[in-house]
Amino acid sequence: MTSDSQVRADDRAHVFHSWSAQGLIDPLPIKGASGSWFWDYDDRRYLDFSSQLVNINIGHQHPRLVAAIQEQAATLCTIQPAFANDKRGEAARMIAEVAPEGLNKVFFTNGGAEANENAIRMARLHTGRHKVLSTYRSYHGSTATAITATGDPRRWPNEPVAVGVVHFWGPYPYRSPFHSDSAEQEAERALAHLRDTVVFEGPGTIAAILIETVVGTNGILVPPPGYLAGVRAICDEFGIVLIADEVMAGFGRCGEWFAVDRWGVVPDLITFAKGVNSGYLPLGGVIISEAIAETFRERPFPGGLTYSGHPLACASAVASMQIFKEEGVVEHARMLGEDVIGPELAAIAERHPSVGEVRGLGVFWAVELVTDRAARTPLVPFNAIGPAAAPMAAVAAACKERGLWPFTHFNRIHVVPPCTISVDEVRQGLAILDEALTVADGYTTT
DSSP states (O other): OOOHHHHHHHHHHHOOOTTSOGGGOOOOOEEEEEBTEEEETTOOEEEESSHHHHTOTTOBTOHHHHHHHHHHHHHOSOOOTTSOOHHHHHHHHHHHHHSOTTEEEEEEESSHHHHHHHHHHHHHHHHTOOEEEEESSOOOOSSHHHHHHOOSGGGGGGOSOOSOEEEEOOOOGGGOTTOOSSHHHHHHHHHHHHHHHHHHHOGGGEEEEEEESSBOTTTOBOOOTTHHHHHHHHHHHHTOEEEEEOTTTTTTTTSSSSGGGGTTOOOSEEEEOGGGTTTSSOOEEEEEEHHHHHHTSSSOOOOOOTTTTOHHHHHHHHHHHHHHHHTTHHHHHHHIIIIIIHHHHHHHHHHOTTEEEEEEETTEEEEEEEEETTTTEESSOTTOOGGGGHHHHHHHHHHHHTTEEOEEETTEEEEOOOTTOOHHHHHHHHHHHHHHHHHHHTTOOO
16 A cells, blocks of 8 residues: 555655755645545645645546546547547537637647647737737746746746747736726726837737736736726737636636636637646647637648647546536635635634735635735735745645645735535635634734
8 A cells, every 4th residue: 555655755756846946845645635625644634725726626536527537538548639539529619618709619738838828829820920918927837938928936047938028017906016096097007008018019019918817826816897808908909819818717716617707808819727627637728719710721720739639638628517517616616705705804804914905706815914904015025935935834834734725825825725615614714714814913013
């Protein structure tokens, strides 16, 4: 029988981990998972308030999804992308049916980074232009163009990689780069800034504006009213392709099939991954408008992947979407945000001076921690590492000690459990977070 010590030994001897200094980490061996929980080899259970990497939307080990993968494996494990197969076509049809009107084609990838990489390629070829605009507070993946389009510090050590990416400031009312005093003013000024950026970069050189519909890892920043419609209008004015990165925000995470649905905005391209099949198998893709698909009717698209539309992965997507519909997962996620998570986080904020703001939708929330609520001083500095990050590490440790696995980034805790989590489990997790925030309160100065 596999043991904790054997897993640790093999991992430390042979596994090279992402985003890590290899000698400074000690990954926790995980023995199993079910629903909203996972556990280690000592059978210590953790309530998964991170959904791993915000992708286990349907929960761990959903029996119908596991069975669908097993059934497909017995029928057809793999076939190369030049052939048609039933599950690939069915998955593409089902995705198109829930996408905004006019987006009817799907190019499958292995994940979100490749989805963004290929969406940018499509936009450049469709427009004949080369520049891509994306926000500073963003993450789009770690392939060449995707990491260049990324705004957060993970881009820095990867530069220079690709060319033609220009960053701009998106809206963030709590820490407004535009000195706004309301969400409405923030939207207005952010759009003016974006339009100026387009004008001064040269509209005829810009292929695409790439934005996370709701910014994920870099803050769970919900766009203020009117912002997305304004971005759509700027794109229409200058003939620019609008790419909505819904890798994290899509498939129920924001209480909608796609987050853009909340604002009634139709992008030209939508990138997805994560929640489409909860990461049970690697899968992502680009949902493509009719106009962009037409560009490649008689002109070959110069991109492809050996595992594009892999039958096992597509079978899992089909089963996942059936479960979403039959079990009301999207509606449940919306209810949790409106009736449970939002109100309870607001109450927690009232009790803790370390909480500067809570914000979010569905099961996609951020708790921003500060040392001074009036001054909005972050609990830890931007991109803090080592001793500077100790306060956040202490808060995370307090959660884990109590059986809650949190998602933390800079000075924020993100409340991002599976979309299928029960109300009682949400309340159990928030009660633990409430206790752990007393650690953060100890760092406040007012």
